[in-house]
Amino acid sequence: MHGLGNDFVILDARSHALALTPARRRTIADRCLGVGCDQLIVLEQPTERDADVFMRIYNPDGSEAGACGNATRCVASLVMDERKADRVTVQTIAGLLESQKMGTGTNGLPVISVDMGPARLDWREIPVREACDTNHMPVGLGPLQDPVGTNMGNPHATFFVEDLAAIPLEELGPKLEHDPFFPERANIGVAQRVGEARLRLRVWERGAGVTLACGSGACAAVVAASRRGLVDRKAEIILEHGSLTIEWLRDNHVLMTGGISVAFKGELDRSLLS
Numbered sequence: 001m002h003g004l005g006n007d008f009v010i011l012d013a014r015s016h017a018l019a020l021t022p023a024r025r026r027t028i029a030d031r032c033l034g035v036g037c038d039q040l041i042v043l044e045q046p047t048e049r050d051a052d053v054f055m056r057i058y059n060p061d062g063s064e065a066g067a068c069g070n071a072t073r074c075v076a077s078l079v080m081d082e083r084k085a086d087r088v089t090v091q092t093i094a095g096l097l098e099s100q101k102m103g104t105g106t107n108g109l110p111v112i113s114v115d116m117g118p119a120r121l122d123w124r125e126i127p128v129r130e131a132c133d134t135n136h137m138p139v140g141l142g143p144l145q146d147p148v149g150t151n152m153g154n155p156h157a158t159f160f161v162e163d164l165a166a167i168p169l170e171e172l173g174p175k176l177e178h179d180p181f182f183p184e185r186a187n188i189g190v191a192q193r194v195g196e197a198r199l200r201l202r203v204w205e206r207g208a209g210v211t212l213a214c215g216s217g218a219c220a221a222v223v224a225a226s227r228r229g230l231v232d233r234k235a236e237i238i239l240e241h242g243s244l245t246i247e248w249l250r251d252n253h254v255l256m257t258g259g260i261s262v263a264f265k266g267e268l269d270r271s272l273l274s
């Protein structure tokens with residue numbers, strides 16, 4: 001499945017546990033040696049009573065992440081179909097995410113909303129090397145300076161620029177992702193205000209590289225832009241294959257709404273799992 005081109009291999013391990021080593025995760029996510037995806041998602045039985053499914057998130061480098069907004073919409077839609085329900089709760093290692101079907105998109109597939117939980121703005125949540133004002137973090141490179149730090153269950157540093165097309169994100173992204181300022185690395189978002197409530201966004205994802213869309217990055221970008229007075233609390237994030245609507249609610253939760261797509265269903269060869 002994919003959310004605006006941010007693509008996932010979603011394995012269903014609810015009836016039998018899968019112990020995937022980091023090397024196995026990397027192979028499955030490899031676009032030549034395996035299936036290929038931006039993130040590998042493994043569905044497990046939930047451990048919280050109120051949750052319908054547990055969603056594990058692995059980056060192509062094998063690392064585990066605490067949030068993946070686009071995959072959460074995909075998994076929520078998949079479980080809604082199974083349950084013939086319009087609301088489900090997805091459990092992740094970062095918390096419980098409530099999701100709701102909002103209608104049907106132009107591709108005939110569901111439009112899904114997810115409450116991505118609270119935006120964590122404290123430096124201890126990002127986490128960073130020293131105490132700092134997360135609205136002005138002391139890290140930058142070339143045209144990318146003075147980012148805003150937001151944690152949506154995963155760490156984001158969002159930079160604002162006048163001309164997004166002029167930013168060589170493929171070159172600057174990995175250097176910033178691995179900057180010693182971020183002991184757990186960070187997702188690097190670069191946003192340009194293109195209207196009253198519209199931001200264009202590109203993200204160098206931690207453990208993945210540049211993706212076509214990043215749901216948690218979109219949430220972080222709207223919270224960051226609102227803190228900088230660039231937008232109010234609700235904005236459209238313009239991506240290459242569509243847009244996400246993000247609202248930073250008064251209770252500090254962040255609501256993300258957008259489409260999903262199913263590419264294919266199949267079975268992995270056992271050689272990829274053992």
Ligand SMILES: N[C@H](CCC[C@H](N)C(=O)O)C(=O)O
Pocket residue numbers: 006038039057059064065066067068069070071154155187205206207208211213214215216217
């Ligand atoms: N690379 C991210 C996880 C995937 C986030 C992204 N695909 C999304 O839709 O939020 C991290 O390591 O925190």
